[in-house]
Amino acid sequence: MQIELRVLRYDPERDQQPHEATYTVEANPMDRVLDLLHKVKYEQDGTLTFRRSCAHGVCGSDAMLINGRNRLACKIRVDQLKGKRITVAPLPGLPVMKDLVVDMEGFFAKFRSVHPYLQPSGPVPERERLQSAKDRAKFDDTTKCILCAACTTSCPSFWAQPFYVGPAAIVNAHRFIFDSRDDAAEERLEILADRDGVWRCRTVFNCVEACPREIHITQAILEVSRAIVERHA
Amino acid sequence: MAPRVTRTGTVRPQGGGWELAIWYLMRLTGLGLFVTALAHFIIVHFIYDPSLQTAKWITDERWGNIAWRTVDWLMLTFVVFHAFMGLRSVVQDYTKGGTRTVLTMALYLGAFVVFAMGTIAVATLNFPVKP
Amino acid sequence: MLLRYRGSEGMLAWAFHRVSGVAIWAFILLHVFDIWLVGVNPDLYNELLSVYASPIGRVVESLLGAALLYHALNGMRVIIMDFWPSMTRYHKQIWYVNWVLFAVIGLPILVQIMAPAFGLAAPFTFGGQ
Amino acid sequence: MIHEHDALIVGAGGAGLWAALELAKAGVDAAVLTKLYPTRSHTGAAQGGVCAALGNQEEDHWEWHMFDTIKGGDYLVDQDAAEVLAREAIETVIELEHMGLPFNRTPDGKIDQRRFGGHTRNYGEGPVMRACFAADRTGHMILQTLYQQCVKLGVKFYDEYHVVDLITEGGELGDGGRCAGVVAYRIADGELVTLRSKAVMMATGGFGRMFRVTSNAWSLTGDGVALAYRHGVPAQDMEFYQFHPTGIVGIGILLSEAARGEGAYLLDNDGFRFMERYAPKLMELAPRDMVSRAITQEIRAGRGINGKDYVYLDVRHLGRKKIDEKLPDITDFVRVYQGLEPYTDPIPIQPTAHYAMGGIPTNLLAQVTRDASNTVVPGLYAAGETACVSVHGANRLGTNSLVDLLVFGRRAGRQMARDVKGVGMPNVADDVTEPIRAELDAIRGRVKGERKEAIRTELADVMMDDAGVYRDAVGLERARAKVAELRERYKNVSVDDKGTVFNTDLLEAREVGYLLDTAQTMVAAAINRKESRGAHSREDFPDRDDVNFLTHSLATQAADGGVDLAYKPVTITKFQPKPRIY
Ligand SMILES: Cc1cc2nc3c(=O)[nH]c(=O)nc-3n(C[C@H](O)[C@H](O)[C@H](O)COP(=O)(O)OP(=O)(O)OC[C@H]3O[C@@H](n4cnc5c(N)ncnc54)[C@H](O)[C@@H]3O)c2cc1C
Ligand code: HEM
Ligand code: SF4
Ligand code: F3S
């Protein structure tokens, strides 16, 4: 079948403004949007620029706005999008470098800001630190994050206030706050109790819809909020 | 406003417990309003018709009793906090810099004025009343 | 972006909540002012009251009631999730339930408020009337 | 622009990141360059697990692990290296746990372990639970955990810097020269950046993109091997390339061996567990080369599903609970990419190009060596898939690559930290970037050239068809001629994008060049190896020939643009070669 692929393009060396370019691509229903982008790049116009690497939804390179929602281009099939017209644009709310490539530096800075690494106290044991399967399960969901930024850039709170630390960073803080081996929860809760921390979440759930790893992000955020409340209680 | 998250990932904490308190009180006043504001609306629009609620009816009937005045004053307190703090977050979302500061201050001031007007109304209208 | 992004239930729920919140806020300003008038200038208040009781006033009140009811119900939805984060997994279901409650509670009130505007007697009567 | 660091690491996968941690801990001024953001590295795609003889589930010993590695590698493994691997696997896995890696847990809170292909108890008696895992996203967790630790220690990263050349001092690396740094292309704005350094480590991963059907990322184009090769460093054991038995039909996405580790079946068209014909003891858990060949045989015998070119992987009998707990990601892949439901449908699979056993030769300290007597190239190190120690020999066992990253990534970091103390900062001429700038400008400036896509797809086709699971002289000669032709055509390659900002078109063209180099060495070494061993399976020479070929191949660039081959002996310590039967 033929798909009309509309891509919001912008080349800082040539364009004043982003503009939409339309391509007609031959596709089959099991193709993914990434395949279509590749077809355009390899058969029609090599200047079309986007990031991609693993091509199966585990590296987080190719999150973009597809038919009005953030998704991974390599994880969404043509038949799932229904219809013969597909629109593609860069992730909302981050500076566009070129075509579908956005500047991720601010996003990663937020990730780093929540101290996303294990900080145990006490002596290092000879063998592994023991952890029950039940304790392990408490943060299982948030270990799945691939830092694709689909969530943070789908959040109206983030669009409104780019200082908002954003769902991805909170997810990664959650992963350590609820890890029984970690002893620095206090420090992270302090950071997230900031004005631009968890309180900016208005339970919009765009993040959850966008997350390609199906992480229950809002639940994680609210668990952190609750931990902050309990810490003060 | 300078970026508060730096390249090396340090954050300058701001707000401290203040944001937490507001967040929490938003929920508590929300719960309070769920009871008082909904009840209020039902009373004045469902049980009584607005056309009946003349100034005289208010002074004589509705606020003829101290319990109602207390409930309504409580509602006033909740609503002033809840609505103005709610609006504060809207303002803080969509404005920045000087505008934000001015509007936020205006909101705090507005909240005070509204709270004062409401309290004066509840407390002075034909007071003291018959028990 | 708000208009470009195709959010689903959660985003709608939030957008309505915010809009309704601001609308109620605006009304509260007016409402506190009019109650204040009761003491300061009862005649002016009564004049205002006739606007409230007019057909257009009734439409506005219905809208206000809808906003309040929606905001209150959705506010409870938010609070439930805040206190029991695992309920976020059912946020859509809660939202649908809210709309059912909204209809069940809202319709009788709507009829009651609007009936006089069409010259009909209010369908529900209570001791006070 | 010139930067300077005591040590540079090219690549931010598992191998590069661990090395960076060691350098940071030692207080060395080091930096990591990567053409992707670190968390995009393909280590994150590894699924099944990482083996270490912890013995948490049942009795196990590192000697058994060592033996399995050697036998799995069809005795081409250097046994001193295998010993290091099996011993240090244990401490590195424990160290990973200490860094925070969220392993699945046994009921008593220890790291959980599962079975994996080719890993056995008591020197081959039966499968053993040795693979430590975090659901089926072990690689993801390793990559994230190591990156988190790098954030913790403030490791310096050059994100989205594509290394396009190595800088040498005192001659080419193959002739005794020293590696003095790298030239990197900053993707954001096309700037060529010179980085001087006392020590450079290559950790650039594999080159599966040489084949049509592969589990590898688009970015895995053999950059490290090719760059070293261009400076005279040999490429070792290139003819050994692993095909993983269970890739999603057509697109090659991997369905981890963990599925079979948890008990999945392989079925032919009659619903028969055909592995019984090939490895009655280990069945589905035989090493990968055997299973891939078995599948190919079944398909050739017309027993593929409906006579087509695939067979079934069946997890239905495992039950939903086990599938959801232990294999959530791969079942998700099946749903998304095949539109099937693994609870109820068998999964069509076929072998997919997966892992390079060969690469840049190194010694046990991860120092790159340049000849049959293991002469060290000063200042150059390598670890991970791009390196060849060789712990995998002719065929890698499942999970052993992650172990390789940990053990030799760590060793590389430690060795660099030691080595940089004794040497001075090399001198680098101001104009080192000129040749490479000229090369890139030529590609960019060419108006009427050939599109790189044509070259890449033709390469992938010929390698898949003629240098795949089974090989023979005729096919390999065909491949050699084709690669030579493509190399000629590549001289005239051109791109659409003439800009400087984020020009992926240009970089992809550059990557095709790396693939052509690695393919050339692979085919040359494969033609010359007239035996079948591990993943290298010649139909015209079906038997292993220890008399003539118990040796590592070393491919270097010949003056005429062809390949020179040399051989170096395999280190044998404890285990004499025996027939490989499972
Ligand atoms: C789907 C899949 C599943 C696997 N499962 C397992 C498993 O269960 N167990 C197991 O043991 N092994 C497994 N493997 C194998 C193993 O994951 C890889 O061999 C290993 O992760 C390679 O790691 P690495 O550090 O060498 O390189 P990679 O992780 O591939 O990283 C390469 C790095 O080099 C950088 N780079 C490359 N070229 C350049 C350049 N020119 N300039 C700058 N930077 C560059 C990249 O940006 C990247 O950061 C699997 C592999 C695949 C593909
Ligand atoms: C009656 C008058 C009310 C007014 C004027 C009002 C106003 C507001 C406003 C302006 C907001 C901010 C919305 C935003 O940040 O997006 C808000 C938020 C909120 N309101 Fe109300 N509200 C009222 C009643 C209620 C009631 C009855 C409840 C619940 C029982 C409630 C619960 C909430 C909650 C929980 C929030 C926070 C939502 C969030 O942060 O996402 N409100 N309200
Ligand atoms: S939480 Fe989900 S959407 Fe957000 S960055 Fe992680 S994987 Fe992407
Ligand atoms: S979209 Fe944003 S507001 Fe909260 S629920 Fe998700 S972070």
Ligand code: FES
């Ligand atoms: S390309 Fe890796 S997530 Fe899409």
